[in-house]
Amino acid sequence: MDIIRTAAELAQRLEGAGRVAFVPTMGNLHEGHLKLCRIAREHGDTVVASIFVNRLQFGPNEDFDRYPRTFDADRAGLERQGVDVLFAPLDQEMYPTPQVYRVQPPPLADDLEGAFRIGFFGGVCTVVLKLFNLVQPDVAVFGKKDRQQLKIVRGMIQQFNLPIDIVPAETVRADDGLALASRNGYLSPDERQEAPNLYRVLREIADSIVGGRADYSNLESAGRAELAARGWKVDYVAVRHGLALRIPHPEGYDHPNLLIVLGAAMLGTTRLIDNVDVVKQDGKD
Ligand code: PAF
Numbered sequence: 001m002d003i004i005r006t007a008a009e010l011a012q013r014l015e016g017a018g019r020v021a022f023v024p025t026m027g028n029l030h031e032g033h034l035k036l037c038r039i040a041r042e043h044g045d046t047v048v049a050s051i052f053v054n055r056l057q058f059g060p061n062e063d064f065d066r067y068p069r070t071f072d073a074d075r076a077g078l079e080r081q082g083v084d085v086l087f088a089p090l091d092q093e094m095y096p097t098p099q100v101y102r103v104q105p106p107p108l109a110d111d112l113e114g115a116f117r118i119g120f121f122g123g124v125c126t127v128v129l130k131l132f133n134l135v136q137p138d139v140a141v142f143g144k145k146d147r148q149q150l151k152i153v154r155g156m157i158q159q160f161n162l163p164i165d166i167v168p169a170e171t172v173r174a175d176d177g178l179a180l181a182s183r184n185g186y187l188s189p190d191e192r193q194e195a196p197n198l199y200r201v202l203r204e205i206a207d208s209i210v211g212g213r214a215d216y217s218n219l220e221s222a223g224r225a226e227l228a229a230r231g232w233k234v235d236y237v238a239v240r241h242g243l244a245l246r247i248p249h250p251e252g253y254d255h256p257n258l259l260i261v262l263g264a265a266m267l268g269t270t271r272l273i274d275n276v277d278v279v280k281q282d283g284k285d
Pocket residue numbers: 024025026052054057124127128146149
């Protein structure tokens with residue numbers, strides 16, 4: 001695996017590389033990321049992963065400084081997956097001057113995650129667009145755990161006519177249901193035990209919808225109340241239409257197959273997010 005730090009070396013390395021499949025990450029890799037790399041392998045001749053902790057997507061009170069940086073372990077993991085190129089630029093390579101030109105994402109970016117992380121998706125889209133321009137992938141693989149990110153990046157690709165296929169990948173979970181996430185490493189042993197309840201609550205709402213309930217706001221409030229009673233500080237529990245992430249029709253006209261349930265909540269100082277398809281739809285988003 002070649003480790004590349006600059007845009008110029010990257011362009012040289014990718015000359016004649018055939019079909020390029022790309023997995024952008026912020027490092028601190030877990031099995032979920034490694035699965036994205038294995039999926040990328042099926043879609044390209046050359047697999048490129050990037051590690052870049054993007055300060056533009058962190059709010060002033062968020063964890064940019066304490067975000068775990070585990071380069072050696074990450075490199076070893078990527079190497080084991082047969083990744084061909086690791087692009088790990090320094091901050092000054094990506095942002096040699098202050099990034100005053102930014103992608104302005106659509107109103108969806110102010111909802112759900114964006115309502116609690118102001119400017120987050122603008123920061124994500126800006127760095128993803130820059131990474132796409134540098135790597136020029138044919139395919140990019142994004143995890144469904146960050147469902148809203150997946151939607152927004154997809155929309156950006158369409159509206160900016162970028163010739164990139166986005167491949168969604170299922171969320172990888174621990175045996176107890178907790179979605180794998182870099183921030184899980186912040187959890188204390190007690191919090192780690194509590195953490196799978198986010199998934200359980202979302203899953204139970206999904207199962208109630210499958211069972212015929214269409215009073216989504218009652219289900220959402222009950223889910224929020226249950227998590228709050230267990231000590232979580234809940235940002236949102238929301239039933240949404242899976243395509244546009246819009247609020248579903250209150251009278252249940254949306255087919256359950258198209259609905260998803262999303263949640264985000266703080267456990268102690270750790271913010272966890274997750275989502276489930278009401279009816280499990282592997283690989284779709
Ligand atoms: O999902 C992530 O890890 C990040 O948001 C991404 C896509 C690598 C952009 O920094």
